[in-house]
Structure formats: C-alpha cells, structure tokens
Amino acid sequence: MKKINRLMHSLYMHWAKTHFHAKYNLANSGLTNYPLTGLHVELKELELTGSSYYGYEPLLHAIGERYNVTAKQIYTTLGTSFANFMVLTLLFEPGAEILIEHPTYELLISTAQHVGYKVKRFHRRFEDNFQIDISALRKSVTPKTRLIVLTNLHNPSSALTDDKILKEIGKIAQSVDAYVCVDEVYLDSAFELSLRSSIRLGKEFIITNSLTKVYGISGLRCGWIFAKPELVQKMWYLTDLFYVKHAHIAEQLSVTAFQNLDKIKEWSRSILEQNHRLLNKFLDTRKELEVFRPGYGTVVFPRLKKGNVEDLYKLLENKYDTAITPGRFFEMPDFFRIGLGCEPSIFKIGLHNISKALDELRLSSN
Template identity: 35%
Template sequence: MKGTFFRNGAIIIEIAKFGVEEWLNKWEKEARFDISQSSVAALTLRELTALGGTTTAAFFEKLNSRKMDYGWIEGSPAFKNLVAELYQNVTAENILQTNGSTGANMLVLYALLHPGDHVVAPFPTYQQLYDIPRSLGAHVDFIHLEEDANWQLDVDRLAAIVTPKTKMICLNNANNPTGTLLERTALEQVVAVARAVDAYVVVDEVYSPLAGSSDFVSIADIYEKGIATNSLSKTYSLPGLRIGWVASPNDEIINLFRKYRDYTLISSGVLDNELAVLALSNREKILQRNREIVSENLEIVKHWIEKEPRVELVLPNYVPTSFIKLTIPEDDYSFCASLLKDTGVLLVPGSAFGVPQHARLGYCCNKEILKQGLSLLTRYLRKFDI
C-alpha cells in the first residue's frame, strides 16, 4: 500500500501534504494583494479591546497580576458559558477549548478513529477532515460535490455509500473552499442516514453564515452523536488567537475527548482565553461588522464576475470563502504562481483542494485590496484573449 510501512509490527500510514497550507506557507508573505484567505478581515488588538469599551493598555493592565500558569485547562467558566450560548442543546460542561478548529478536529478524529474504521466525507472539503482519518488507518469514501449542482451534498449518494460499518461522517458546513451551505433540512437527512447505522457526524462549523436567510443549524443541536467544532478564526476575525472548541450534547463523547485532550493540548493559555472571552462577550458587535464586510464585498465580487468571461462562480452563502472556476489554457497551479510573481495577487490554486482549474478567492479582505486584486486579476486574464 502506497505511503504505508511497518514499525515494530504496527501499521504506520504516511500523511499527505496539506495542499492549501503548503501553498500559503510558501507564498502568502510575498503577496501585495492577498485575496486568498478564508477569514473575514482580521481585527487588530486595538479594535478588539475597544469593543469592550477599553484600551489595549487598560485591558492588559488588569492582567498584570495574573500568573502565567496553565490557566483553565478546558477553558475558563466564562468562556465555556459564552460558547454554550451559541447552541440550543449543549451545556457549558460539554464545551472543550482547543487550539483553533484544527486542534478541535484533530482531537475528535484522534479520539474516535481506529485502523479499519469507515469514514465518509464530501470532496472537496477541508483536507484535514479526510487525510487525518486516512493517516490513522481509516478507510475514507468520498461523496463528490458537483459544481453543476451548486456544490451541494447529495444525501442519496451519501446513503448509498454509508454502510452498517460506517463509523463517522465528516462534513464542513459551510464548505471550504466552495462557501456553500448544507441547510437544516439536508443536515437532518444526513442525521437520519447516520442514526440508522449509529455513526458519528462531525461537522467543522467554522464557516457558519453571517447573513442571508439560510437555515443554518449546528449538528450538536440536532443529533445525539453530533460533534461540532468551531473557532474564533473565520466568522469572528481572530485567527491569531488560536482559540477553538468542541461541542456535543453527548456526555460520553465529551468525556472521551477529555482523556485524549490531556495528551494533545493541556490548555490554550491565560492570555488567549481572556481575549476569547472579550471577543465572545462582544460577539454581536463583531458579527455586525463582519456582516457588512461579507455583504458589501460579495456585491463587488458579483459585479466583477458578471464582467469577467474567464471566471465562473457558485456564489458563497455569506461566508468568507469562495471557489472560482478559471477558463484558461494553462494549469491553475502555474497560473496562480505566475499571477503572484507578476502582479502581487495571491489566490489558492484549486489543485491544492484536488480540484484543478479553480481557485479559492478570499473576498472578505480589506475592500480596497479586494478591488485592486480583482482589477489586476482581470488584466492578467486578458493575456489569454490574444
């Protein structure tokens, strides 16, 4: 088996390179017009503390006597209570703080999956949700999302792939990179499929929608074996805090995570926890800011798409990631590399998600950066018209 070897009698599976992270690690610091990211424009520390009615200096002055010990291992009571308010059926006791949503996903997958387990995931999706399972020895089957079907999950296909041996269904809602949403009715259908075979449903909900009339619901609120992961990175514009969480209504599942969490995290740190509490205490102010950014910037993208013959887009559902289709006579990876070199504009090639001739467009950056980036991208695409 490719990528598989043995050590002391145990099967070790070599993990694949993480396409999107490898690309960004290499190129993002060279960008002058970064329209690749999947967060809403990050808040500054000054902006965050101002939301709480104080200055950065005054905020940290209050923390001067705080010991830099491990702090609250699972997150402070204030943090857990504030996160629990985001759910209908999850108590504060069943919230575990993690190192971002990537840490939350890793904890869940590490705790629940074993060699030989069967996992079902959509494709494309966030690579961690299928390559971590494969690295743990699980067998992963994909439900391929079709662009012609607006990248929507086909629940009938899901039902056809799931078997009595299926251990877990892994989803990303809204989807990264496409930005499309699995609404409540469809998610309830997923739950029915999972319940029939007693499978877990894990949903990375870091892209919960910011606007629109979409009927979003957390998996943790509708399924007894539902596990939601989330963070402050995307919807809350604070990727630098590296604070996320796991939520589930199931006490047994959360207690299992506690055991594995002790091996992987211990705590997220005193300062990050306090800043997370500040952000969550002022979440409506952050969400209002971000609704405006998403709505206004999406209009810019819509107008650009209407006038750009070499680009198509299934519109994202008011989340900060989108996935454009490129009609160009060269491969997307080479195109994105030369685009950056020649113009300073950064996209993530679709090949990083396993979908060639596409690119992730992160449109929720600074508005002027977006406008300039799209203008330069248009000019660069015109070279193919000659």
C-alpha cells in the same frame, strides 16, 4: 535506526504557510486580522497563569450562551484544526471507514489518513451548486463507517447545507451507528440567514468551530467542539495525552472577544458585504468564468472554462503580487478559490489584477 515510513504532511497547509506574502491576498479564507485594540482590554485585567485544566469556566459559559448549548456539551481547543483532529482521533478504531465530502478542506483528508481511517468520499458537484448527493451518500455507508464529515458553509464553495439535508445525513449515520462531524467554521458568515449550529439536530452530530475565520481572530486559537456530554468527557481525558492546559491569556482574551462579538460581527459583515458587491461586478464581466454564487460566505470557487488555472495562479503571483488558491488543493484543478475577507480596497485591486491576468492569458492563447 528505523525510518519513519508513515510521515504525513499536508501539501495544502505547507503551501498556505509559505505563500501568504502577496500584497493582494485573495487566498485567505477568513477575515483580515481583527485588531487587539478593538477588544479594549487592559493589561491589568489579565493574569499569566490560571488553574483551568478541563475548560475555562468563563469561556465555556460565553460559548454556551452564544450558541445555546450547555457547558457539558463543549470542549474547548486550539482552533478548528485541532477540533477536527480531536474528533477524528477520538472516534478511530482499527478498520474504521470515514466518509468525507468532495471537494473539501484538504486537512480533513490528510488528518483522516494520518489517523488510519479508510477514506471514502461523497460528491458535491458544481452542476448541483455543490449540494450533497444524499442518495449516493446513503449507498456509501457500511457497518464500518464511523464518521461522515462535511463543512457547512462548504469550503471551497460556501454552499449551505440546510437542516432538512443535515437531518437526512443524521439518519444515514444512525443507520450504521456512526457520527456526523460538521465543521461550521464558516457558518456565521451567512449573516442574513441567522443560522444555528446543527448540534441541536441530534446526538449523532459533532460540531467543530472557532473564532478564526468569520471574526478575524486567528491569533487566540479559540476553537471548540460541541458533542454529547459522554463524548466531551472522553475528549478531555484524551487531552491529558496532548497537553496540560491552554494558554490562560488566550482564554481570557477569548472571553473578551465573546463579549465584543456582536460588534466584531458587524465589522465582518461590513467587509464581506462590500466585497460581495465588488465580486458580483467582477463576475458579471468575466465570461471565461462560471461560478456558483451563494451571495454569502467568505469564499467563492469559480471554474475557468478554458485555459489553465496554474498559469493564472503563476501570472498573478509573479506579475501582480496577487494570491488565489488553486483548485488542485481541492482536487478540482479547473477551479480556483477567491477569499473575500480582506480590506475592500485590497480586494478591489486583487480582482482587477485577476481581470488583467485573465485578459493577458486570453491574448497569449490567441
């Protein structure tokens, strides 16, 4: 029997799925779980099976209204994960190149490799507050480039890429007839900036997003793509190869979530504001860390100036029941990611534990 030689897997996702048991979990990039009771839904309002094959109209309407896009520009799917998978799969052709930011969410790289792209990278340097180096990006595109991919806000740093830079990236993509895929799963967490989806910047933009991170609603798997209608149509056709239809209950509950989204946003804002204050106090006292602090977002990405992040990670896991995300998953082993989405009482203890572990590591290296 022939072997499967091209078995792709994601080291990061495997780690994430098997290491989220810590009591003080600061490894999660999204908000803690929003409770089902917060949706005030009655069982009798739900139906098990529906007849929506190419998008559930009420959900398309709810998403469209919230983000100011038409139903024809929306493709609904299972979380941002499947949204990204769909975009990368749809646009692939043999020999295609993809340009992905560095550092980034690891799944973007492993998915691109699985699909068959030649993966090229463009840098976002710590010294530049993780902003995109446009001139380097310009030099990296070729006639084979199909897609330029970035996260906005940036995972792992929460850096914002503004409209001016995004338009530049759009022009670079247009110059070689490519698309720009912007994963906006963290964008809504920059509450005070009231940012709008970059789908409005041009037909070359494709946006992926979901309710999983900023709104703490991971369980419904409510994700979507915004793209020009011709592409959305192709996505629905490609879906015929994947599955018949979505779980109808999840679609109905997603509509209810959208009806409650302003309230859920305030819940999320309150948690993140408290945790950003706690984080600032913590960072002010930790001289062994240097960090870009955007002041918003669900994650920060400090650098450990001296010492080994893996030692810190292991000490936290084994002695303090505390989880952080080691920078090796972002190809930056001197860094680690702290997620701000958990309950503030948990977050406070988690930070305190990081302080204790940092002290201990310093003492043991003296």
